[in-house]
Amino acid sequence: MNIKHHPTDQTLMDYASGTMSQAMELLVATHMTVCPHCRDKVAEFETMGGAVLENVTRMEMADHSLDHVMAMLERETANENPAVQELPMTRRIAVGESITGSAMPSIPTPLVKFLPDNVLSLEDVPWKTLAPGVKHFQLKSVESKGTVRLMKIAPGVSIPDHGHHGHEMTLLLKGSYIDDIGRFRAGDVADLDDDVDHQPIADTAEECICLIATDAPMKFSGFLPKLLQPFFGI
Amino acid sequence: MSGTVTKRPGPADPAEAKKCADWIVSVAAIRDREAFACLFAHFAPRVKAYMFRFGGNSETAEELAQEAMMQVWRKAHLFDPSKAAASTWIFTIARNLRIDRFRQRKHIEVDDSDTALIVDTDPLADEVVSRDEHAVLVKAAMEELPTDQKIVVELSFFEDCSHSEIAERLDIPLGTVKSRLRLALGKMRGGLEDLA
Numbered sequence: 001m002n003i004k005h006h007p008t009d010q011t012l013m014d015y016a017s018g019t020m021s022q023a024m025e026l027l028v029a030t031h032m033t034v035c036p037h038c039r040d041k042v043a044e045f046e047t048m049g050g051a052v053l054e055n056v057t058r059m060e061m062a063d064h065s066l067d068h069v070m071a072m073l074e075r076e077t078a079n080e081n082p083a084v085q086e087l088p089m090t091r092r093i094a095v096g097e098s099i100t101g102s103a104m105p106s107i108p109t110p111l112v113k114f115l116p117d118n119v120l121s122l123e124d125v126p127w128k129t130l131a132p133g134v135k136h137f138q139l140k141s142v143e144s145k146g147t148v149r150l151m152k153i154a155p156g157v158s159i160p161d162h163g164h165h166g167h168e169m170t171l172l173l174k175g176s177y178i179d180d181i182g183r184f185r186a187g188d189v190a191d192l193d194d195d196v197d198h199q200p201i202a203d204t205a206e207e208c209i210c211l212i213a214t215d216a217p218m219k220f221s222g223f224l225p226k227l228l229q230p231f232f233g234i
Numbered sequence: 235m236s237g238t239v240t241k242r243p244g245p246a247d248p249a250e251a252k253k254c255a256d257w258i259v260s261v262a263a264i265r266d267r268e269a270f271a272c273l274f275a276h277f278a279p280r281v282k283a284y285m286f287r288f289g290g291n292s293e294t295a296e297e298l299a300q301e302a303m304m305q306v307w308r309k310a311h312l313f314d315p316s317k318a319a320a321s322t323w324i325f326t327i328a329r330n331l332r333i334d335r336f337r338q339r340k341h342i343e344v345d346d347s348d349t350a351l352i353v354d355t356d357p358l359a360d361e362v363v364s365r366d367e368h369a370v371l372v373k374a375a376m377e378e379l380p381t382d383q384k385i386v387v388e389l390s391f392f393e394d395c396s397h398s399e400i401a402e403r404l405d406i407p408l409g410t411v412k413s414r415l416r417l418a419l420g421k422m423r424g425g426l427e428d429l430a
């Protein structure tokens with residue numbers, strides 16, 4: 001994978017500080033799975049987080065706080081069974097989350113966890129038609145802030161103008177599209193700030209599948225058929 | 235007020251940062267209670283301050299700081315000193331616990347055993363400096379920042395606010411927040427290159 005477009009530094013910093021919406025986090029973690037460059041950057045921002053932690057004005061712990069913690073840990077440790085210890089750092093799976101997607105190497109785990117259990121590939125997604133040539137599937141996030149959805153766009157069709165306010169990111173999962181910024185291929189992220197007007201067009205013979213996350217609710221007022229004119233002759 | 239506030243600087247040199255890493259390793263290896271007490275003394279009051287900034291209540295902050303330190307004990311065997319400094323690792327534990335409690339969900343992370351994972355085929359000219367040394371350099375670079383930039387960086391990590399909320403808080407335009415952050419990041423990166 002030859003990734004050319006990444007989330008901005010500010011976006012990666014928000015990911016590392018843990019202050020972005022779940023919708024955005026899902027997109028960033030999915031991109032990071034295929035992008036060692038952004039994993040390194042996030043590690044750098046986490047180091048900054050550690051530095052801020054070192055510099056913070058400390059708040060004294062309550063009396064006997066350590067004794068209390070130690071007593072609880074002693075009890076735990078007494079019943080400790082080494083066999084059930086978590087796997088070491090290099091092969092870690094988030095605690096309490098099962099992986100349903102070992103059979104689908106092409107969809108990164110963060111995204112798999114948000115898909116229905118029976119979905120084994122992007123083709124199995126229960127797409128809903130939104131307009132001619134445009135299908136979508138809304139992913140369920142726990143948080144009400146932000147939205148995240150998959151979009152499937154037929155060749156030559158443009159992604160409808162969905163008039164977003166706030167922060168929006170698009171991660172290409174399959175195919176390619178072109179807009180004012182350039183050409184985006186699988187793995188690329190378009191990280192757009194407020195009010196950027198863009199109308200990406202799926203520009204190859206292949207359909208294009210992308211993940212779109214927003215911080216603010218997406219406004220679908222723009223989803224009028226007249227805006228969905230197929231774009232030929234690219 | 236149950237929380238007296240004191241200020242004590244963090245590790246100023248790599249040797250001290252390495253000591254923190256060694257303590258975690260020792261907790262993992264031999265359930266070293268003395269090492270854990272040292273970690274607790276160093277990090278618990280900092281994690282408490284972190285939780286307080288997000289939760290605004292000193293009982294909750296105390297409880298979460300205790301819980302974070304218990305996770306340090308429980309997860310010590312997952313700590314890899316070649317991948318992260320102690321402060322970095324404990325920051326991520328605190329961050330994840332905070333999201334878990336205050337936002338009732340898990341922080342979404344890359345799964346290192348993911349079959350879709352693409353590994354770096356061209357790793358950086360491998361690690362002239364250790365993670366501990368690096369963390370100390372980052373901290374030093376951050377201390378060098380002009381106050382207005384430092385505040386924006388700190389608010390980014392230590393408050394649950396977006397950049398527009400930071401702008402509101404500091405009563406400056408959003409564009410200014412963004413440019414200060416950009417400057418700070420550029421300066422830290424530049425500074426790191428100078429130092430490394």
Ligand SMILES: [Zn+2]
Pocket residue numbers: 003005006007031035037038
């Ligand atoms: Zn990237």
